Amino acid sequence: MTVYNHPYKDVEFLFSELLDFDRMCQEAGLEDINQELVSAILDEAGRLGTEVIAPLNAIGDRNGATLGEDGVQETPGFADAYRQYVDSGWPSLTAGETYGGQGMPKLVGAAVAEIWQSSSLAFSLCPLLTGGAIEAIAAHGSDELKETYLPDMVSGQWTATMNLTESAAGSDLAAVASRAVPEGDHYLISGQKIFISWGDHQMAENIIHLVLARLPNAPGGVKGISLFLVPKFLLDENGRPGQRNDVYCVSLEHKLGIHASPTCVMNFGDNGGAVGYLVGEPHNGLAAMFTMMNDARQGTGMQGLSLSERSYQQALEYAKERLQGTRSDGTRYPIIEFPDVRRMLMMMKSATEAMRGLAYKAAAEIDLSHWAKDPREARRHAERTSLYTPIVKGWITELAQEITSLGIQVHGGMGYVEETGSAQHFRDARITTIYEGTTGIQGLDLVGRKILANKGEILRDLLDEIEVTADAMSADDSLAGQASALKQAVDNGREARAWLLDHAAENRDVAGGVSVNFMLLMGYICGGWVMGQAALKACSLLAGDGGNESFLRAKRVTAQFYSDHLLPRVGSHLATVKAGADSIMALDVEQF
Amino acid sequence: MKILVGIKRVVDYNVRIRVLSDGSGVDTDGVKMSVNPFDEIALEEALRIRDAGNAEEVIVVSAGGDECQQQLRTGLAMGADRAIQIQTSADLQPLSTARAFLKIIEREDPGLVLLGKQAIDDDNSQTAQMLAALWDRPQATFASKLELDGQSATVTREVDAGLETIEVDLPAVISVDLRLNEPRFVKLPDIMKAKRKPLDVIPLEELGVAAEGNLEVGHYAPPPQREKGIMVEDAAQLVEELKNRGLI
Numbered sequence: 001m002t003v004y005n006h007p008y009k010d011v012e013f014l015f016s017e018l019l020d021f022d023r024m025c026q027e028a029g030l031e032d033i034n035q036e037l038v039s040a041i042l043d044e045a046g047r048l049g050t051e052v053i054a055p056l057n058a059i060g061d062r063n064g065a066t067l068g069e070d071g072v073q074e075t076p077g078f079a080d081a082y083r084q085y086v087d088s089g090w091p092s093l094t095a096g097e098t099y100g101g102q103g104m105p106k107l108v109g110a111a112v113a114e115i116w117q118s119s120s121l122a123f124s125l126c127p128l129l130t131g132g133a134i135e136a137i138a139a140h141g142s143d144e145l146k147e148t149y150l151p152d153m154v155s156g157q158w159t160a161t162m163n164l165t166e167s168a169a170g171s172d173l174a175a176v177a178s179r180a181v182p183e184g185d186h187y188l189i190s191g192q193k194i195f196i197s198w199g200d201h202q203m204a205e206n207i208i209h210l211v212l213a214r215l216p217n218a219p220g221g222v223k224g225i226s227l228f229l230v231p232k233f234l235l236d237e238n239g240r241p242g243q244r245n246d247v248y249c250v251s252l253e254h255k256l257g258i259h260a261s262p263t264c265v266m267n268f269g270d271n272g273g274a275v276g277y278l279v280g281e282p283h284n285g286l287a288a289m290f291t292m293m294n295d296a297r298q299g300t301g302m303q304g305l306s307l308s309e310r311s312y313q314q315a316l317e318y319a320k321e322r323l324q325g326t327r328s329d330g331t332r333y334p335i336i337e338f339p340d341v342r343r344m345l346m347m348m349k350s351a352t353e354a355m356r357g358l359a360y361k362a363a364a365e366i367d368l369s370h371w372a373k374d375p376r377e378a379r380r381h382a383e384r385t386s387l388y389t390p391i392v393k394g395w396i397t398e399l400a401q402e403i404t405s406l407g408i409q410v411h412g413g414m415g416y417v418e419e420t421g422s423a424q425h426f427r428d429a430r431i432t433t434i435y436e437g438t439t440g441i442q443g444l445d446l447v448g449r450k451i452l453a454n455k456g457e458i459l460r461d462l463l464d465e466i467e468v469t470a471d472a473m474s475a476d477d478s479l480a481g482q483a484s485a486l487k488q489a490v491d492n493g494r495e496a497r498a499w500l501l502d503h504a505a506e507n508r509d510v511a512g513g514v515s516v517n518f519m520l521l522m523g524y525i526c527g528g529w530v531m532g533q534a535a536l537k538a539c540s541l542l543a544g545d546g547g548n549e550s551f552l553r554a555k556r557v558t559a560q561f562y563s564d565h566l567l568p569r570v571g572s573h574l575a576t577v578k579a580g581a582d583s584i585m586a587l588d589v590e591q592f
Numbered sequence: 593m594k595i596l597v598g599i600k601r602v603v604d605y606n607v608r609i610r611v612l613s614d615g616s617g618v619d620t621d622g623v624k625m626s627v628n629p630f631d632e633i634a635l636e637e638a639l640r641i642r643d644a645g646n647a648e649e650v651i652v653v654s655a656g657g658d659e660c661q662q663q664l665r666t667g668l669a670m671g672a673d674r675a676i677q678i679q680t681s682a683d684l685q686p687l688s689t690a691r692a693f694l695k696i697i698e699r700e701d702p703g704l705v706l707l708g709k710q711a712i713d714d715d716n717s718q719t720a721q722m723l724a725a726l727w728d729r730p731q732a733t734f735a736s737k738l739e740l741d742g743q744s745a746t747v748t749r750e751v752d753a754g755l756e757t758i759e760v761d762l763p764a765v766i767s768v769d770l771r772l773n774e775p776r777f778v779k780l781p782d783i784m785k786a787k788r789k790p791l792d793v794i795p796l797e798e799l800g801v802a803a804e805g806n807l808e809v810g811h812y813a814p815p816p817q818r819e820k821g822i823m824v825e826d827a828a829q830l831v832e833e834l835k836n837r838g839l840i
Binding site (some may be wrong): 003041090412549 | 606621622624626662665666669678777778779780781783784786794
């Protein structure tokens with residue numbers, strides 16, 4: 001087992017140099033919030049992560065949640081860790097101040113979430129889901145629901161879940177069949193939901209389920225789905241958890257990874273009906289879900305980053321300690337001195353830093369969309385957010401598969417052995433390309449809703465902005481090579497965009513066939529962009545009186561490596577996009 | 593009663609330190625800095641004494657450049673009521689630090705001064721003892737248990753032979769050891785509140801203390817690489833080998 005340390009230098013560099021966080025806050029009129037405060041917050045979160053949560057990660061992998069007489073029993077040690085997490089006030093970080101939250105920016109929430117997720121992804125999912133439910137209720141719930149449920153959710157005394165999926169309704173929510181029948185001031189919910197993360201456990205005194213179900217005579221398809229709040233324990237007259245509601249976990253899935261996160265099959269209404277309360281308008285449940293979509297999908301992208309970071313830290317430590325080479329004088333040297341091990345570590349380092357740059361930029365964009373006073377500015381930031389979201393989710397989680405796999409490869413045979421712990425990151429990462437919308441869904445979202453629907457205008461603006469960075473880089477001789485590589489990548493992006501706009505109408509398979517390659521192409525360009533911006537800043541700081549010289553020099557080299565090894569993938573994805581869907585779809589189903 | 597707690601900014605205990613190539617010191621460029629862990633224990637104890645109703649106010653004090661305000665803010669977030677920075681760009685030696693702290697004592701008139709038993713950077717373990725002598729008050733070092741009883745304190749000390757319990761009259765200087773308590777995790781809302789707590793900055797010169805040093809640092813060097821060992825058959829061979837190496 002290895003320790004986890006928060007990579008605070010890279011995070012602080014992003015906040016101060018790439019995002020200009022202090023100015024962001026000033027312009028938004030947030031007088032109390034600045035980088036100094038955020039550093040203190042990250043410091044404390046890092047401490048709790050390193051000392052309390054990270055040591056539970058491997059324990060949770062080996063001792064996953066179990067189902068017994070009293071419901072789901074979480075991994076030993078998790079309840080204590082969750083108690084410390086709650087006592088320290090972390091659940092309230094980004095929630096609104098009305099219900100006891102600290103009202104910190106999404107960007108700060110993302111940076112803190114990185115710490116929990118690197119420490120233990122399985123553990124972090126429980127508060128993550130609660131955060132999503134808080135947002136949904138805050139945005140769509142009645143005042144009474146908000147006042148009744150939000151304070152205890154914001155404080156972390158109660159946790160929450162999202163109940164969307166059914167066995168016949170996965171990516172296609174139109175098939176949701178769970179039912180809700182009105183009865184007095186509430187509804188009786190019945191049906192079965194699957195893949196419900198943290199659907200049951202003993203860490204909190206109540207669990208608030210948000211459930212998609214159909215009202216009687218609801219229209220078919222997605223326009224007939226409503227959202228309900230179903231507590232595990234109904235509240236008594238004092239608002240405290242009392243009588244058990246008719247909702248139970250009936251089985252747990254056996255999974256490849258995140259063993260400590262109980263993935264529940266939840267039965268509602270086996271004994272007459274689970275009491276639920278309508279959230280928002282009837283038949284409008286999906287809108288409530290979409291409120292959280294940018295957050296949840298970007299959050300999943302963050303998970304890919306977080307696991308890549310943890311995997312990198314572990315591989316790096318091993319590479320520095322594992323002695324395999326022998327010098328002529330008989331002394332031995334560690335594997336980090338072999339060029340191919342270096343290559344793998346640089347792949348991990350540069351990819352992780354590029355992921356972090358893009359993920360934080362996208363999180364900041366959510367804040368800017370909320371803070372902008374000019375409606376046009378707000379709209380521009382919201383559109384940019386919606387463009388980033390499938391790229392953050394799709395590209396980062398796909399790249400995380402490669403990076404966590406490299407983490408094993410650096411270890412050689414020891415990486416394939418479970419006791420080493422590297423394999424866990426690889427297995428845990430595997431879910432991230434699947435939940436919150438598969439990679440395929442992200443590709444379709446990008447190409448369809450985010451590009452074709454606006455004739456590629458939002459994408460055009462982004463590519464123009466990236467070119468500005470490339471131009472600025474070309475003014476610095478030492479970055480000329482990287483500048484032309486980034487310029488080339490932008491040109492490739494424009495070519496892909498033009499091709500898509502020209503060919504999408506040919507037949508309906510074109511967009512779907514090229515979408516994932518298109519999404520990955522955009523991911524590598526955006527990664528090149530943030531690494532280019534980082535290199536520019538590093539150069540100008542080094543030319544002045546610097547700051548941390550060794551960090552800045554390392555940043556420049558890492559950006560160069562990205563430009564040499566990862567950015568060229570843009571060209572390959574472009575070629576595949578331009579090949580279109582012909583060879584994808586040419587075989588008849590019977591020919592397979 | 594007021595309790596004064598000393599806080600030193602040091603390289604974080606998780607950091608693997610690196611000696612500068614010219615041997616002039618340790619590389620702190622971009623290295624994570626934290627509150628000296630023993631000082632954290634001292635502060636935790638002070639907060640527990642206050643919260644039990646045996647003190648009214650806890651004041652954290654640090655001597656250093658403005659960067660040490662970060663550690664003072666951590667102390668405020670843990671629960672200290674206010675902070676004092678003795679502002680100096682010099683790297684103070686224990687005697688100067690003790691003299692400066694004495695000046696703060698004269699201003700604040702605390703009933704108890706709690707310090708870490710040593711700072712994990714230079715491991716001097718001198719400031720508390722020097723301060724007690726300069727102040728001409730009792731000292732109790734390496735405390736692993738502390739009980740206040742009106743005008744005196746009963747202190748269990750960790751000494752080479754085990755534990756020793758002594759009683760000191762207050763005011764006194766007590767330096768704390770690792771096992772005294774386990775410092776709390778800072779709560780998120782308290783980090784925000786810490787920003788609004790008072791932090792006074794007093795230049796060292798204003799206290800009339802010179803940053804002079806009576807210690808001279810020769811150079812820093814990393815510990816030598818461990819050499820390859822040999823397996824010995826028995827005690828006799830062990831003695832033989834030690835003699836061969838001129839070690840006995």
